[in-house]
Amino acid sequence: xxxxxxxxxxxxxxxxxxxxxxxxxxxxxxxxxxxxxxxxxxxxxxxxxxxxxxxxxxxxxxxxxxxxxxxxxxxxxxxxxxxxxxxxxxxxxxxxxxxxxxxxxxxxxxxxxxxxxxxxxxxxxxx
Numbered sequence: 001x002x003x004x005x006x007x008x009x010x011x012x013x014x015x016x017x018x019x020x021x022x023x024x025x026x027x028x029x030x031x032x033x034x035x036x037x038x039x040x041x042x043x044x045x046x047x048x049x050x051x052x053x054x055x056x057x058x059x060x061x062x063x064x065x066x067x068x069x070x071x072x073x074x075x076x077x078x079x080x081x082x083x084x085x086x087x088x089x090x091x092x093x094x095x096x097x098x099x100x101x102x103x104x105x106x107x108x109x110x111x112x113x114x115x116x117x118x119x120x121x122x123x124x125x126x127x
Contacts, residue, residue: 014047014082014115015074017067019055019090030057034086034117041084041117050080060096062103075112082113087121 016038020031035052042049051074055067062068068091074080085091091114092099104114116122 011046011048012081013050014084015080016049016052016084020057037117038084060093075107075110082115084115084117087118
């Protein structure tokens with residue numbers, strides 16, 4: 001569910017994180033797909049997206065991106081129970097897997113689940 005003020009209090013709160021190359025005037029196809037998949041995933045899993053956070057693609061270390069720092073802040077304050085991302089490379093490129101692992105462990109340490117919204121990965125993380 002997308003937060004609209006009418007969603008049930010019992011549904012888990014989530015942040016939808018989109019890290020994709022976005023143009024100045026118009027979002028890229030990758031960003032549009034990430035948003036659509038994230039919203040559909042939240043609806044199917046009865047999650048309330050409380051905020052959508054975006055970053056431009058390019059910085060490999062998520063701890064150096066303003067949007068990801070907002071995700072961490074939401075997790076640290078207990079404002080969300082899940083982070084929805086399209087796939088692991090949205091957190092950090094596969095070439096620097098240690099960043100993906102570091103950030104996933106940090107979120108888990110704060111009681112926040114990482115949920116992948118891309119269909120093939122969503123099946124694996126839906127447990």
